[in-house]
Amino acid sequence: MAEQKKIKKVVLAYSGGLDTSIIIPWLKENYGDPEIIAVSGDVGQGTELDGLEEKAIKTGASKLYVEDLTDEMxxxxxxxSMQMGAKYEDYLLGTAFARPIIAKRLVEIAEKEGADAICHGCTGKGNDQVRFELAIKRFAPEMKIIAPWREWDIKGRDEEIDYAEAHNVPLKISRETNYSKDKNLWHLSHEGLDLEDPANEPQYEKPGFLEMGVSPVQAPDAPTYVTIDFAQGVPVAVDGIKMKASDVVRKLNELGGANGIGLLDIVENRLVGMKDRGVYETPGGTILYRAHEVLEMITIDKDTAHMKSKLAVDFADLVYNGKWFTPLREALSAFASKTQEHVTGTVKLKLYKGNIITAGVTSPETLYSENLVTFEESDYDQKDSAGFINLWGLPDTVQALREQGKLK
Structure with a gap:
């Protein structure tokens, strides 16, 4: 405990959830009563930030920074990431998108405040501990990092609630609704309780379970049409109304949520080696990814598209595994950016009970030629294909002649 008592000031990544709420009194008890600077990254989680300052100070923090990081994220x-088409095992990387931005700001505030350490509430079983700590090491390699879940005697979320009740820490959850959740503008994740058994169906229709939308079963019987405009791979308008990218996501969240879009139930492979069952809500992001993919179909050449789909797996791994601030990720982003030079146009989609149906796509940069591909008369000379096939199939022809003993 001698080393711990040297800590005078700690910057805490603070969400106001169960984990970080009890960390404040725990740090006071176990690290020599340090000053605790709470930092909450506003990444579009909405009402979760309500009353956060009062709660942080009441439980022992000296101050709370609420940093608006939504547009930066x-x-x-x-x-x-969308331009690269990055998906991790079909998961659109919601939690992983926010962590590097929050961690970078934690370092900036820690340096500003002259803090001795940075603390986070990530468990020793999850991916977020890696994401936070790699980003912290990138910008403050000598900063001490405190991870209470790797130190304290608390074994689970029931014991966390016991600790909170014993220390008069107010909570918004109960033992019965104690899902582990993470929310930002892009997504909401649900883990724990009945979801820990993959045999259990998520209770999508149960009131209060879904927060960003409704179950497809409860979605309207009539479809909703939406158009999305892109300029060089960046979304710039919804239904003809120009807006910044974060507002595009907000608008698509509204439309997608109302139509039951973007629900994902998967057992994913965590970085630390175990499989984890999660239910994700990503209504706007699911629409945006699909629209972007549809536009790329007519604006990117075959070789580039195929190479990008291969690199997208590596890019997603980097993001998921906390390696955002690395030379390889930056190099892959440069590649993705280059591929977007002609990804300009408008995509029309039909949203219906959890489904996204392509309803049309146009682009001034299209590579699609109706004249070339039509079944009717065109400028394409079909006789040209005979020579192409002969040359393309020449190795196969030679192989067959050798097997038949006819090769000259």
């Missing part, structure tokens, strides 16, 4: 992380 969308513009600098989400849009480049």
């Amino acid at each position: 969308v513009d600098e992380v989400i849009i480049p």
Whole structure:
């Protein structure tokens, strides 16, 4: 405990959830009563920030920074990831998008405040501990990092609630609704309780379970049409109304949520080696990814598109595994940016009970030629294909002649 008592000031990544709420009194008890600077990154989680300052100070923090990081997250992380088409095992990387931006700001505030350490509430079983700590090491390699879940004797969320009740820490949850959740503008994740058994169906229709939308079963019987405009791979308008990228996501969240879009139930492979069952809500992001993919179909050449789909797996791994601030990720982003030079146009989609149906796409940069591909008369000379096939199939022809003993 001698080393711990040297800590005078700690910057805490503070969400106001169960984990970080009890960390404040725990730090006071176990690290020599340090000053605690709480930092909450506003990444579009909405009402979760209500009353946060009062709660942080009441539980022992000296102050709370609420940092608006939403546009930075969308513009600098989400849009480049979407342009690459990055998905991790079909998961659209919601939590992973926010962590590097929040961690970078934690370091900036820690340096401003002269803090001795940065503390986070990530468990020792999850991916977020890696994401936070790699970003912190990138910008403050000598900063001490405190991860209470790797130190304290608390074994689970029931014991966390016991600790909170014993220390008069107010909570918005109960033992019965104690899902582990993470929310930002892009998504909402649900883990724990009945979801820990993959045999259990998520209770999508149960009131209060879904927060960003409704179950497809409860969605309207009539479809909703939406158009999305892109300029060089960046979304710039919805239904003809120009807006910044974060507002595009907000608008698509509204439309997608109302139509039951973007629900994902998967058992994913965590970085730390175990499989984890999660239910994700990503209504706007699911629409945006689809619209972007549809536009790329007519604006990107085959070789580039195929190479991008291969690199997208590596890019998603980097994001998921906390390696956003690395030379490889930056190099891959440069590649993705280059591929977007002609990804300009308008995509029309039909949203219906959890489904996204393509309803049309146009682009001034299209590579699609109706004249070339039509079944009717065109400028394409079909006789040209005979020579092409002969040359393309020449290795196969030679192989067959050798097997038949006819090769000259």
